[in-house]
Amino acid sequence: MLSRPCVVLIGTCDTKLEELCYLRAEIARNGVDIIFIDVGRNLTQHEAITIGQDRLLQQYGDGIDIGGMPRGDVIKAMAACATKAVKDMHEQECIHAIISAGGSGGTSLAAKVMRNALPIGFPKMIVSTVASGDTGPIVKETDITLMNSIVDVAGLNKIMRRVLGNAGYAIAAMSHAYLAAANDTAQEKTEKKRVGITMFGVTTPAADAIRNYLETNYDIETYIFHATGHGGKAMERLIREGGLDAVIDLTVTEICDHITGGVMSAGPRRLEAAAEAGIPNIISLGATDMTNFGPRSSVPERYSSRKLYEHNSVVTLMRTSKDEAQQIGAFIVDKLSKHTKDANTIQVWLPTGGISLLAVPDGPFADEEADTTLFRSIKDGLVGTGIEVVEDKRAINEESFAHDIAEALVMKMGIPCKIA
Known part of the structure; x- marks a missing residue:
């Protein structure tokens, strides 16, 4: 010492x-x-x-x-x-x-x-x-x-x-x-399991519900990563360093920015680390309905006719199209197909009731055709890989949905409930 x-x-x-x-x-x-x-x-x-x-x-x-x-x-x-x-x-x-x-x-x-x-x-x-x-x-x-x-x-x-x-x-x-x-060797003996969770503003209710559920019911501490590009990269790096035991990749919006040229891309290696590490990994599709740009004036001219939403004065969101949804699904399938070490450690959850606060029915980013394309591309693409796809009719931010994917992760982690 x-x-x-x-x-x-x-x-x-x-x-x-x-x-x-x-x-x-x-x-x-x-x-x-x-x-x-x-x-x-x-x-x-x-x-x-x-x-x-x-x-x-x-x-x-x-x-x-x-x-x-x-x-x-x-x-x-x-x-x-x-x-x-x-x-x-x-x-x-x-x-x-x-x-x-x-x-x-x-x-x-x-x-x-x-x-x-x-x-x-x-x-x-x-x-x-x-x-x-x-x-x-x-x-x-x-x-x-x-x-x-x-x-x-x-x-x-x-x-x-x-x-x-x-x-x-x-x-x-x-x-x-x-x-x-x-x-402090005593601290090492009492370490809790470490779970990473990806979050965005439009998936915050779900992330908060998952965090509270896991930390209340299990010997788990959570690490929330803001899916702003650097957040996704930081989580992937921490996984490679052995700093996380499991992941709920709730929010994979950085893939949208990578494909469309948004400002919050985490690069081409997103989704690889957890799959390669073979740790329990629940993936959902949070905020895949949007690409991020700066102020409205910064949105590229080629997207001027698209559906835009001013999140605040410095963030403008663009609704992903049907074609982009297909590309996002293909990206997810490609990464999981090529990098998964153990298919039993991974589940992909499709919240068909809404993939963000904006993409629920009657929301500003509601687009059933684009979402259906996204869901279908993932379901069809993962056939034969051994990776389970769970199609759920609830919206991603419903508390019961959040609790269920949290429980699905715990099942894969094999840890007991701390509440008698």
Whole structure:
């Protein structure tokens, strides 16, 4: 059992040595060990550096020569080497947090290392000049903490010292908390089963009912993922990391955005992780009646004649068509057919009474033809796969429907009710 945490500090020492050394000193004030990794283009010699650029390239890059590479290729090469190094340290359980500071290039490099080497829940922080802009490409589906540097990470001044000091104390505190949790073996013995649930605004009643039902009646804690693109990716990542025991994929609206070019796509690998992991997995069709765009003025011209619904001032929903419904169904069938490890772990529920709050009879997105096409494509497509399809006349947000799919998951998990 370790009594002193260790923080990885990563940065380009050929351009940011002064600032990184100051950050290192601030971290060290808090009873923390530090592994300082240099990922710069040019070799830098300094007593504070634990793993120099030359050692990093030799040990983790087979001695690759980056001297003549373009800047972008250098970043990729150094990120790949640092990822291997940090992953090794994490597997040895000798590090408890990671931090970096830099501009756009250094931020891109450090973020790639953090995303690829470390799991969700491991403390990650970057002090960056780009932290107040579009941070989606930096953070993606992970839990990287970004701190805006205010001024450029280019020399030490009053503001830079204050920002780096705050960051140093923050990452040190995170590392102490992470180590304390790792040492708490009693907590491990009482862990509940972990169930992921996907939710959207138009499926919130169902998600809330499922969460309350599972947590009231079983030793389960639920993880709600907002199906905004990054939410679906985060759930898939957590499954691959072994962070979930089962899933109720209630809301698969991100597939619509992937197919039609909406703003909340989770990419082409949606639905793969749980199927490949072989964990209990109940899939329903929540919010597959819609694609998401920004303000109404942002809807592409090719969709100007479609049925649109202003969810709020910054979100406009577009009703999926019959053809798109066919494509959505085909996507689901393709993913489950190709990636399912054990068909007995999966059920697909079709709530024919309404797949969202808007798609119920007389609702603004009611479209029986499109929904029937969606249901039929899934039923027909999964014939012979061994995956059970449950056709249900209720709407997805009816409480009884939510309770029944929750109970179906519990049956596959094989856990007893905690209420006598």
